[in-house]
Amino acid sequence: xxxxxxxxxxxxxxxxxxxxxxxxxxxxxxxxxxxxxxxxxxxxxxxxxxxxxxxxxxxxxxxxxxxxxxxxxxxxxxxxxxxxxxxxxxxxxxxxxxxxxxxxxxxxxxxxxxxxxxxxxxxxxxxxxxxxxxxxxxxxxxxxxxxxxxxxxxxxxxxxxxxxxxxxxxxxxxxxxxxxxxxx
Ligand SMILES: [Zn+2]
Numbered sequence: 001x002x003x004x005x006x007x008x009x010x011x012x013x014x015x016x017x018x019x020x021x022x023x024x025x026x027x028x029x030x031x032x033x034x035x036x037x038x039x040x041x042x043x044x045x046x047x048x049x050x051x052x053x054x055x056x057x058x059x060x061x062x063x064x065x066x067x068x069x070x071x072x073x074x075x076x077x078x079x080x081x082x083x084x085x086x087x088x089x090x091x092x093x094x095x096x097x098x099x100x101x102x103x104x105x106x107x108x109x110x111x112x113x114x115x116x117x118x119x120x121x122x123x124x125x126x127x128x129x130x131x132x133x134x135x136x137x138x139x140x141x142x143x144x145x146x147x148x149x150x151x152x153x154x155x156x157x158x159x160x161x162x163x164x165x166x167x168x169x170x171x172x173x174x175x176x177x178x179x180x181x182x183x184x
Contacts, residue, residue: 001152002096002117011142012085019138025077027134033072034100041065041103044115052168058122065105072098072105090146101125117159123175124151128184136184150184 014022041063050059072092081089092098096108099121108114125133133151140149147153158171178184 001090001092001098001121001146002114003090003094003146009087011087011145014084014142018084019142022077022081023135023138026075026138027131029075029077030100030130030134033105034103037065037070037100037103037105038063040069049164049168052166053116053162053171054119054123055172058119058126058172061102061126062119062122063103064110065103067106067109070105071107088145099125101130112164113159113162116162117155120155120158120171120175121151123172124154124184127172127175127179140184150178154178154183 043060044062044064046059072095074089074092078089094107096114097104097106097118099105099118102122102125104118104122106114128136137149137151140151144150154175158174161169
């Protein structure tokens with residue numbers, strides 16, 4: 001996801017059981033969204049430049065919904081989180097783009113940096129699987145909010161290193177290093 005977020009306020013803490021339930025709801029939500037958008041999503045064609053950063057498997061599996069084709073509403077579990085006292089949850093409707101496994105719904109026009117950011121998430125999803133991605137996203141969010149979620153920190157860090165004309169770097173190796181070093 002890409003988007004600016006409201007200032008952080010103290011958030012309620014959840015019990016391990018609540019975290020487990022929430023994590024399951026997020027994983028289920030990601031699968032449902034992916035299934036919902038996949039039939040209308042189309043591949044992207046990439047110039048040779050992109051293979052300096054991403055493995056062919058991810059460049060081939062990405063599917064996109066172009067801006068104006070859909071707007072992702074906030075997840076159904078937001079109501080419950082707000083009842084629990086959460087505030088400032090990321091507003092999906094104003095996000096630049098949202099990735100569900102291999103499907104990216106773009107709300108804003110596709111730029112190389114925005115595509116790069118979401119491609120990093122696609123690599124994360126493949127290496128972690130949806131369940132671990134959801135578990136780590138929830139854990140990261142509960143500790144640090146959207147801006148402090150390591151899966152996002154990683155994607156922003158790598159998209160910040162992306163320069164169109166550069167020789168490239170191995171995004172998969174970078175994401176693997178984050179996994180091996182327990183940074184997510
Ligand atoms: Zn993101």
